[in-house]
Structure formats: C-alpha cells, structure tokens
Amino acid sequence: MDDLAGFLRTRRSRVDPAAAGIPTDSRRRVAGLRREEVAHLSGVSVDYYVRLEQGRATQPSEQVLDALARVLRLDGTEREHLSRLAGQRRHRARTPGNRVRPELLRVLELTVGAPALITNHRMDVLAGNRLAGLLYGRALPGLNTARHIFLEGEERGLYAAWESCTLDVVGHLRLSAGKYPDDPGLASLIGELSMGSERFRRLWARAEVRARTHGRKCYQHPLVGLLELHQENFSLPDDSGMELIVLSAPPGSATEDGLRLLASLGADADDARTTAEGACKAADGARPAVDGARTEADGPARR
Known part of the structure; x- marks a missing residue:
C-alpha cells in the first residue's frame, strides 16, 4: 500500500x-x-x-x-x-480490532451539545452520539467517511469544503497505510476508492500524509443550513487506532443555534416515531380481543 x-x-x-x-x-x-x-x-x-x-x-x-x-x-x-x-520490515504494527469499550460509549452519550463519534484507522465510524447521527442523516455504525466523501456522490453536498476534506482523508489513509501495511481491509478500501474516484487516484499518487488533530469543518446540512464547526481529534491511548472526534460550535454562534434546531427536529421525529410505534402496538393488542369476541359469538352457532 x-x-x-x-x-x-x-x-x-x-x-x-x-x-x-x-x-x-x-x-x-x-x-x-x-x-x-x-x-x-x-x-x-x-x-x-x-x-x-x-x-x-x-x-x-x-x-x-x-x-x-x-x-x-x-x-x-x-x-x-x-x-x-x-522500519516496516523490523516491526509491523498489528492491525487493531474494532471493539468499542462500554466506557467510551458512555462518553458519547454524555456529549449532548456537540456531534461526537468514534472512528478507526480506516475511517469506519464505529459509534456516534445522537447529534452525530442527525448531522449525517443516517445510522453511523457501518458508515465509512472516506467512502462517503469520495464515492457516495449524492452525499457530496453535505461537505461545504469538499476538496479540503478529500485532502484530509487521503493524508490520513496514507498514514494508516504506513502504520498498518498488513491490513487487508485497509488495502481493500484503498483499492475501492482508487477504482471509483479519479480525484482519489490523483491525490494518492502525490503520497502526502496528514495527521488529523483539529481544525475547521463545515457542513451544508439540508435541514438547518451551514454549520461551521471546530473538530478535535483525540487519539485513544491504547494502540487501538481509534479516535474520538468532537465537533463543537462557538458559544452564541449561528452554528450553535443550528445544532439546537437540528436536535429539536430530531426530537420531534423521535416523538412521532414513538407515537406511531405505540399506536401499532395498541392495534396489535386489540386484535386478539376482537378475534376472541368473534369466537364466542360464533360458538353458539357452531353448537
């Protein structure tokens, strides 16, 4: 790689x-x-x-x-x-696993005012809090942000600074390829991106590396508009290759208002979903009683 x-x-x-x-x-x-x-x-x-x-x-x-x-x-x-x-031939780093400790999941749950997620060295999203899911508009486990940026064309509009994001992605994957040269999953991802994206091929050929630590990250969200967030990447100190990523908004900013609005829209959707599920359960519970009543009514006629 x-x-x-x-x-x-x-x-x-x-x-x-x-x-x-x-x-x-x-x-x-x-x-x-x-x-x-x-x-x-x-x-x-x-x-x-x-x-x-x-x-x-x-x-x-x-x-x-x-x-x-x-x-x-x-x-x-x-x-x-x-x-x-x-030093690759002297010591090759073991490819880490993807298990997220329960304590880290609690950290995500406690982060309520900012989107927060945990990714691995391949940029797979392993877990995220509720606001992160609302930001991306989808369930996060199973999402790979590199694939999302380069290959899912309909999602490109989410990234207000798409070209800058692509530089960060390729630079990060270059670092990962140097650290985990024996990871077949990473090799497969790089091959998939190379086959599916001309821009990825061009950037990969430049062999530039970037460490994701912190910086500005802008999203053009379809429901709440432009969100100008600050991203902090915290590498977990356990050689897992995982990072905790937190996207925060300056206090009193339009972006902070946008995140509040996004959270409230998500809450409304949750309430509507809960109401619909409750109605379905009530309807399901009522059916046996009706069927039972019909059986009693039919019983004398059969006798």
Whole structure:
C-alpha cells in the first residue's frame, strides 16, 4: 500500500532546487531535486540513495533519515511517516480490532451539545452520539467517511469544503497505510476508492500524509443550513487506532443555534416515531380481543 521508495520519489519532486541552494537554468527538465543532488545534500553516496529509491536498500539509520528529512523539507508528520516506512520490515504494527469499550460509549452519550463519534484507522465510524447521527442523516455504525466523501456522490453536498476534506482523508489513509501495511481491509478500501474516484487516484499518487488533530469543518446540512464547526481529534491511548472526534460550535454562534434546531427536529421525529410505534402496538393488542369476541359469538352457532 505504501513504501519508502515511492515516498522518497514524491518528496524529492516537490523540493525547489533554488531553495536548496542549487542553481538552475532553462535547460533543467527535472521537477524538484535530482537523485544525486539529494544524495550530495544529505551526505550519503549516490549509489546508496539510488538503491533506496529502487527499493533495494532497506532499514536506513536514523541519522540518514534525519538528513533526508532535512533535505526533503519534511514536516514532523512526514518525518514520522518516513521513519515508519523505513522500519516496516523490523516491526509491523498489528492491525487493531474494532471493539468499542462500554466506557467510551458512555462518553458519547454524555456529549449532548456537540456531534461526537468514534472512528478507526480506516475511517469506519464505529459509534456516534445522537447529534452525530442527525448531522449525517443516517445510522453511523457501518458508515465509512472516506467512502462517503469520495464515492457516495449524492452525499457530496453535505461537505461545504469538499476538496479540503478529500485532502484530509487521503493524508490520513496514507498514514494508516504506513502504520498498518498488513491490513487487508485497509488495502481493500484503498483499492475501492482508487477504482471509483479519479480525484482519489490523483491525490494518492502525490503520497502526502496528514495527521488529523483539529481544525475547521463545515457542513451544508439540508435541514438547518451551514454549520461551521471546530473538530478535535483525540487519539485513544491504547494502540487501538481509534479516535474520538468532537465537533463543537462557538458559544452564541449561528452554528450553535443550528445544532439546537437540528436536535429539536430530531426530537420531534423521535416523538412521532414513538407515537406511531405505540399506536401499532395498541392495534396489535386489540386484535386478539376482537378475534376472541368473534369466537364466542360464533360458538353458539357452531353448537
């Protein structure tokens, strides 16, 4: 799903030679740095770096990785990803399960004023509170947000900043592919997205990684309009690969009013559903009595 050689090639192509102190002219046809330039700037032999990009050299030292990260201008998330790719053959993370502890479900139930959900490393929604279900307009267990964004075209309008969302999704899945290279479910998802979405294919080829931590998330909800929320991602400290995601609104904002309205609309729907279910149960309870009365009335005639 992801490999050190491919990551190095894509990172090399995006570095501006002038910013690295390399003079350029109109005859230069290479985008970014050449292999020998990366090798020279990082202090390794050209042959060794070429073998790295060809996948023939593995397990570079931390000193080499630090030098490459400096030359390729990697940020902290990319540097961590580089180290993980380089160490895949030494230690591969076990694919985590999807069981959500009851205590976490209680946390979701206690979060009543903001949509909250729990996702895994594949972006499957494992659980969510009532307001999160109303936000997405569907039952959450079974929803995969990556598939929802890229493949469910009719749902695209829910995301007010759809293009930005796609960047976040691909960056997150890249990180997951580096951390869990042996997960068949993740490989299947990436294959499905690649087959079904041209945009996913283009973004995946760029090999960019992103850590989802916090930021602005906007939804254009069909019932209450624009919701400009702040998203906080809390990675659970148990190596489960799960995250608790909370979407909050600034106090006194139009979005806070929108969430209240959404909650009230959901409450009205719940009340109507409860009333309908009660009526059905009452009708079902009445039928045996009618049938019984008919039996008694029919009884004498039969005798």
